[in-house]
Amino acid sequence: MKVTFPHLGTMHIFCKTIAETSGIPFVVPPETSRKTLTLGVQHSNECLCLPFKIILGNFIEALQRGADTIVMVGSGPPCRLGLYDLVQKVILEDMGLHYRWLTIPPRLTWRAIWKNYEETKELKKELTWKNILLFPYGLRMGWKKMMACESLEKLAMKVRPREVKRGETQKRLKKALAWVDEARSLRTLAEALQRGTLSLQETEQDVSRAPFKVAIVGELYTVMDPHINRGVEQKLGELGAEVTRSSWFSTHILRSLRKNKAGQASERMRFFEASKAYLGYDVGAECNLSVGEAILRSREGFDGVVHLMPFACMPETTASGVLTRVSKDRDIPILTLVLDEQEIEGRVQTLLEAFVEMLQWKRKAASVFPKP
Numbered sequence: 001m002k003v004t005f006p007h008l009g010t011m012h013i014f015c016k017t018i019a020e021t022s023g024i025p026f027v028v029p030p031e032t033s034r035k036t037l038t039l040g041v042q043h044s045n046e047c048l049c050l051p052f053k054i055i056l057g058n059f060i061e062a063l064q065r066g067a068d069t070i071v072m073v074g075s076g077p078p079c080r081l082g083l084y085d086l087v088q089k090v091i092l093e094d095m096g097l098h099y100r101w102l103t104i105p106p107r108l109t110w111r112a113i114w115k116n117y118e119e120t121k122e123l124k125k126e127l128t129w130k131n132i133l134l135f136p137y138g139l140r141m142g143w144k145k146m147m148a149c150e151s152l153e154k155l156a157m158k159v160r161p162r163e164v165k166r167g168e169t170q171k172r173l174k175k176a177l178a179w180v181d182e183a184r185s186l187r188t189l190a191e192a193l194q195r196g197t198l199s200l201q202e203t204e205q206d207v208s209r210a211p212f213k214v215a216i217v218g219e220l221y222t223v224m225d226p227h228i229n230r231g232v233e234q235k236l237g238e239l240g241a242e243v244t245r246s247s248w249f250s251t252h253i254l255r256s257l258r259k260n261k262a263g264q265a266s267e268r269m270r271f272f273e274a275s276k277a278y279l280g281y282d283v284g285a286e287c288n289l290s291v292g293e294a295i296l297r298s299r300e301g302f303d304g305v306v307h308l309m310p311f312a313c314m315p316e317t318t319a320s321g322v323l324t325r326v327s328k329d330r331d332i333p334i335l336t337l338v339l340d341e342q343e344i345e346g347r348v349q350t351l352l353e354a355f356v357e358m359l360q361w362k363r364k365a366a367s368v369f370p371k372p
Contacts, residue, residue: 001100001126002027004067006055007036009224010149011249013181014142015071021138022131027067029058032227036061041341043091049310050228050339051221056088060097069100069123141186143250148180148193150248155200157244160237161211164204170234172199211242212359215297217290218308219316222339223247229308229339230348236306239356244302246271246293247286270296278322287315291322298330303359305332306352311340333358 005015007029019026030036032054039060040053059070072085085103092099100123152173160169176196183189214236222228224247236243246267271292272282278295279288294305307323309316320336327334335355337348 001025001069001123002067003069003071004029004059004062005071006073007032007058008051008055008221008228009226009249010146010153010177011224013149013177014146014249016181017142017145018135018138021141022134024127024131027062027065029062030065032058032225036227037341043095047312048087049313050341051219051225051310052084052087053341054225054228055084056091059088059092059099060095063092063097063099068098069102071102071104073104141189144186144189145180145183146250148189148196149177150250151193152176152180152196152200155197157233157237158242159200159203159205160234161240161242162205162207162209163238164206166238169200169203169237172196172203176200209240211240212303212356212363213297213301214241214243214304214306214359215293215302216243216245216247216306216308217286217293218247218306218319219286219310219313220247220252222308222310222313224249228310229337232306232308232337232348232352235349235352236356239352241303241356241359244297246289278325283315283318285313285315287319290316290319291326294323294326294332294334295330298326298332302332303363304355305334306355307334307336309336309338311338333362 002025003015003019004027005012012028016026016028018024036057037054038057040055040057043060044053044056055072062070072088085101089101102123156169156173163169173196176192176199179192179196180189183192216223216233216236223245226233233243233245251268268289271289273292274295275288275292278291282288290307294307297305305323305327307316307320309320320338323334323336326332333355335351337351
């Protein structure tokens, strides 16, 4: 058995740690590249969304490197993520690739548990008692690493708009994440997190700057993975915006387990309640949350919102139309970026530069002509 998993954001560190600590052989897909996307596009229908194509490309590259067991997360309707496994299985089989499949359900229902039982029946035969006994510790190590990665990423969001040398924060963040990935015990992990935090804090900064406050909302994979969104978070930071986002792997895992901390649960409910001013029902996926978060961020004094969505994503297409109205009603600039497989690096950069320039004009106008 050699398990593999999607290479989305820092999710691969979480999955790799569980397998590695438990003594289960694994294959980490190569870092997402143009080749990864090309493979996904080549074997997908053009109407499928960008996350589907990149994840499929991850799996193809991993299987070609010797993986034989795919672990994939599930989702509920109307987001098509819940059907990825059905479609991707057909594609991989048509390509002549051999594999076993395990879907991690979005909710631990009896139906999901039974499906997992059927999928893992054969896999369990290849696990040793050592693998099984070490698995809880592997989960703990994986969780600790995930929280460490998110802590470093959040710190980088604050440092990046104030950095003196453009790109320095990203270099330090990449090293810090590598130190976390390399840790093999809770003690060395704590040391890696401390070292990474100190490294980011030591970035030369211009504390006199007053960064714009920008929230990133949208489809969760598109928000969380820099390969899918073309590094929007980094680009905004380097343009002088302190970025905030509420989509993190930890919060979605806790939500799936119904273990959200009180603050996280209430934040999600606040977003959903706020969206009722424009949406009379739960559209599904992140649609209501995208709308609700934009509304609340405007009340909290944020300068702007960037809405990320894959081309043809049904819930976020709905959100996009509503956000146009929110922007006008709440007097907050909202930029929607529709992402597909086209090489649009330059277009994204240009749109973000224009967006930040608009925020500058708005701030300058507010200082010259303050509201009564």
